[in-house]
Amino acid sequence: MLQRVSRSFALVIQQLGPDLRNAVCIFYLVLRALDTVEDDTSIPAAVKVPILKEFHRHIYNRDWHYSCGTKDYKLLMDKFRLVSTAFLELGQGYQEAIEEITRLMGAGMAKFICKEVETVDDYNEYCHYVAGLVGYGLSRLFHAGGTEDLASDSLSNSMGLFLQDLKYEENSEKAVQCLNDMVTNALSHAEDCLQYMSALKDHAIFRFCAIPQIMAIGTCAICYNNVNVFRGVVKMRRGLTARVIDETNTMSDVYTAFYEFSSLIESKIDNNDPNASLTRKRVDAIKRTCKSSCSLKRRGYDLEKSKYNSMLIMVVLLLVAIVLGMIYAK
Missing domain, CATH: 1.10.600.10 (Farnesyl Diphosphate Synthase)
Known part of the structure; x- marks a missing residue:
């Protein structure tokens, strides 16, 4: 599944040892599923916002899934029960880290469903939710694996923000x-x-x-x-x-x-x-x-x-x- 939704990430994740590789893989798939819900414009805000806010609870439910998205992302959502099953097989430290970041990111995404990004501060806040938190999560997973000290929040945030994908509008000066x-x-x-x-x-x-x-x-x-x-x-x-x-x-x-x-x-x-x-x-x-x-x-x-x-x-x-x-x- 990871190969389908992100070939580049599937490549670099191979650098990790087995236990940490599994945890980071599940972490990515959970956040990719969360992102798929956010990106699906066909879902009414009244339906989307509660899903985003409760997503950190759904990952504990082996039977939960929500059909949305397109192509491989739709397949991920339709088979999300498999992600939940794999999540529940992780160690408690990994589970807690993934749940916490999913909760924070889901709440941040929900906030900006109802609010436009109008200022640089808005932009930075939104990027913190959708990218900076990824850095937090990875640092917590590394620490839970027992191989790294827990990095400061500011450094973890920068690691995530620097990876943020940018999408631009039509060309002009x-x-x-x-x-x-x-x-x-x-x-x-x-x-x-x-x-x-x-x-x-x-x-x-x-x-x-x-x-x-x-x-x-x-x-x-x-x-x-x-x-x-x-x-x-x-x-x-x-x-x-x-x-x-x-x-x-x-x-x-x-x-x-x-x-x-x-x-x-x-x-x-x-x-x-x-x-x-x-x-x-x-x-x-x-x-x-x-x-x-x-x-x-x-x-x-x-x-x-x-x-x-x-x-x-x-x-x-x-x-x-x-x-x-x-x-x-x-």
């Missing part, structure tokens, strides 16, 4: 400026993320956390000041993703990736952007933190490489076709 503002907002959590990861002791948990965080700042780098965000899917290339997964083993690797992706963002800053000075300030802070580790490597992450490689391949193929045509003509 102001929309790009809004995009840049949202990326700049996300960068404010980067230093906390580095501090959080530097304190992790278990190598498997470290990789589980570090790989998505590097993907997050890489995605920020490719999206920043990029008009193509409004024209189609913009994401890191598969080859680069494979490199991140293969090469992320130590904090030195993390510092190097954060430094390089921050430098890429810096190279794309438009001085005419309203948030240019703030973006530059946050990028500088990230780079200073990485430099102060005295462990930077020379790696060379290139988000634009594929475009030129593809162009070069096309030119070579065209030349080969021409040469072959001349040979056959003779």
